[in-house]
Structure formats: structure tokens, C-alpha cells
Amino acid sequence: MKKSIALVALAFGVTSAFAQDLTSKKGEPILPEAGDWSIGIEATPFLDYAGNFFGKTVKNNAPTWNFLNGNNVIVGKYFVEANKAYRAGIRIGFGSNTERAMVADRAAASNTTVTFPSANAMKENEWKHSNTAFGLTGGIEMRKGKTRLQGFYGGELGIFFGSSKDKFTYGNALVATGTNPVLVSNADAFAGANNVNAAPPIQGVAGSARATERKNGSTFTFGVRGFVGAEYFVLPKISVGAEFGWGIGLTSRGKTSTTWESIGASSGATANTVGTTTIEGSKSGSFGLDTDNINNLWSPSAALRMNFHF
Numbered sequence: 001m002k003k004s005i006a007l008v009a010l011a012f013g014v015t016s017a018f019a020q021d022l023t024s025k026k027g028e029p030i031l032p033e034a035g036d037w038s039i040g041i042e043a044t045p046f047l048d049y050a051g052n053f054f055g056k057t058v059k060n061n062a063p064t065w066n067f068l069n070g071n072n073v074i075v076g077k078y079f080v081e082a083n084k085a086y087r088a089g090i091r092i093g094f095g096s097n098t099e100r101a102m103v104a105d106r107a108a109a110s111n112t113t114v115t116f117p118s119a120n121a122m123k124e125n126e127w128k129h130s131n132t133a134f135g136l137t138g139g140i141e142m143r144k145g146k147t148r149l150q151g152f153y154g155g156e157l158g159i160f161f162g163s164s165k166d167k168f169t170y171g172n173a174l175v176a177t178g179t180n181p182v183l184v185s186n187a188d189a190f191a192g193a194n195n196v197n198a199a200p201p202i203q204g205v206a207g208s209a210r211a212t213e214r215k216n217g218s219t220f221t222f223g224v225r226g227f228v229g230a231e232y233f234v235l236p237k238i239s240v241g242a243e244f245g246w247g248i249g250l251t252s253r254g255k256t257s258t259t260w261e262s263i264g265a266s267s268g269a270t271a272n273t274v275g276t277t278t279i280e281g282s283k284s285g286s287f288g289l290d291t292d293n294i295n296n297l298w299s300p301s302a303a304l305r306m307n308f309h310f
Contacts, residue, residue, distance in 0.1 A: 022147075028236040030148060031082065032309040036237070038077040038085070040307045073135040073160070077307075083144065087156050089137035096130040099190060106172045106182045123171025127190045131164035150239070153228040163218035163254075168195050168211055176263045176272040184208040184262060197260070209262035217256040217281065223249045225292070237309035245292040256281035 022030045032038065075089040105121035139156020168190075175182040188210055189196040195211040224247050231241025261276045 024236045030233050030236050031150070032079050032085075032237060034079055034081050036079045036309045038079070038307050038309045040075050040077075040305050042303060042305060072133075073137060073158075075137065077141065079309075083142065085141045085143070087137070087139040087141050087154070089135065089158065091133060091135035091160075093133040094131070096128065098129075099127045101125045101190065103171060103185075103187045106185065107175060107180055125171055125188055125190070126169040127193055127195070128167045128169075129164065131162070133160075133162045135160040148233040149230065150233070150241075151228075151230045152243070153226070155224070155226045157224045158222070160221040161218065164216045166193065166195070166211070166214040166216070168193070168213070170210065170212075174261060174263055174274045176274050181263075184210050207262055207264050209260040211258055212261055212276065213257075213259045215257040217254040219251065219253050221249070221251045223247060225249075231307065239307045239309075240304060241307065242304050246290070247292075249288045249290075250285070251287075252285040253283060255283050 024030065073089040073091040075087070077085040077087050079085045101124070102122045103125055105123045108121040135158070137156055137158030139154055141152050141154040144151045144153075170188055172182050172185075172188070174184065184196065184198075184207070186196055186198060193211075195214075196208070197210070198208045225245040226247060227243045227245040229241055229243025231239040233239045257278060257280050259276055259278045261274065263272050263274055
């Protein structure tokens, strides 16, 4: 009996959700109106949650809000008319992270003879990582339809810029000569930073080397596209939809640049010296004229999305 009541209730709910009334029982308008704003998110986590809730096949984790855009740009709309909206997206991000590590003072002779309870002399290493991200999109969307099912089409363009760099500061300065030289050591390595290269040596660098600065190369992306799609308003001002796009995508990636310091003897020299050199990488880029997804500036083609209007 309980199962029958549940099925009837579910059927009633589905019928109500898909009815073609343009106002709710409380008199709320179903479709967006002039002056409304909208924000879009990926619908997949919510659909998975609903499917798992009824199917009970896997652990049902609560859904999360996910960005539609591959570059984490917040996207939204403003309706100037019921059938016309301006699209926009933006991301402005700056960040930095600093890691520090204590290492032995390799120039201190006492470190070779210290006994308990005395402590070894220590120096501090520092790794500072910083990054910048900027994204901006804009366009016009035209809409068609007088029921809960709405079609839309239009065009938009966008840009994205991203860059990052690393700076390494070492407590132990390299010393090439003397009774207690200070050499490049794996003790200066930060996990995941790849800032110490022991062997084989880097091209243009004599022997082991450690990085002092790394510029990871900037990325610039530009895109222009037309789009067409459809969405269904399952609840007042809440819709589920998808779209396809076609257009131009251009991405340019700048050179990487890493400055290394090491100890070695230059050509013809008899004594080792401390030296630095900068190694540059190559540029790269891509271009495409095709349907989405030719670059990650735009949201995934045909991915289901939810739009909230207010």
C-alpha cells in the first residue's frame, strides 16, 4: 500500500513538473522576465544524486555546485526582454603560496662534530609560488518558445589569461672553493617543485644545479562562437538545458624560463666558480575552427546545465 501511494505521489509530481502552465499554484511565473538575472551551473551532480537516490546502487553523496566553464569562469545572464538576454562571465584571480624548510648549515664546521644535547646550526629555504588568472566572456542570447520548453541561440566571445612563477631562496649560499665548500644538495629540494637537478646535468649547466626562479609561461586564449540550445523549466525560474556551439578558438602559450645556479669550471679555467644561467623553453599554440570543444574557454558542449533565475 505504501509503495502504491509513493508511486501515485511520484507520478503526480512528474505530471505537475511537466505541465505547460506558465505560473505555479502560488502564482509564480515559470519563465524568466525582463529584468531577471540568471546563474548557470553543471547539472550532472544533481542528476546523479537523483538517480542514485532512487536506484540506491552506490553511495549517494550530496551534489556540489560545479563551474560550467573549463577555466572556472562564473557565468550568468541578464534579461533585457523576456526573449532576449545578455550573457557574461568573469574570473579574476591572484594567489601566492610560500613553503619553508629548515636545512643544515652546510658551511658550519660544528655540524660535523656536534654532540647531544647541542643542536646542529640550521638555515632556512623558501619556495614562493604565485599565479594570476583572468577570464572574461560576453554575448547575446535570443530565445524562442511560449511553453516551459524554450529554445535559444546567439553569439559570444571571450578571452582568458593565466600565468604563474616560482622563486627559490636558499639559506646555504653556494661556495665553490675553500676548506668547506657548499655544493648543490638534494636537501634543498622541495617536494613537487623540481628545483634540484642532480643528474644528468641540464644542458648549459655544469654538474648539479638548483633553480632560483622559474617563469612557467603565460597562456592566452581567445574564442568567438555561435551557439544554439534548449532548456526546460522544471520549476519556476529553474531550468535544465544544454547547447552546441561552433566558432574559432585560438590559444597561445609563452616560453618557460628557468634560472639555475651551480658550481663548475668554465672552459679553460682551472678552478671551480659559482655561476648562473637561464634556460628558455619553446612557445606553443593551437588554432581551430570547429564545433565545441576546440578550447576550454567555453563550457563543455552538450553538457547538461542548470540555470537559476531571480
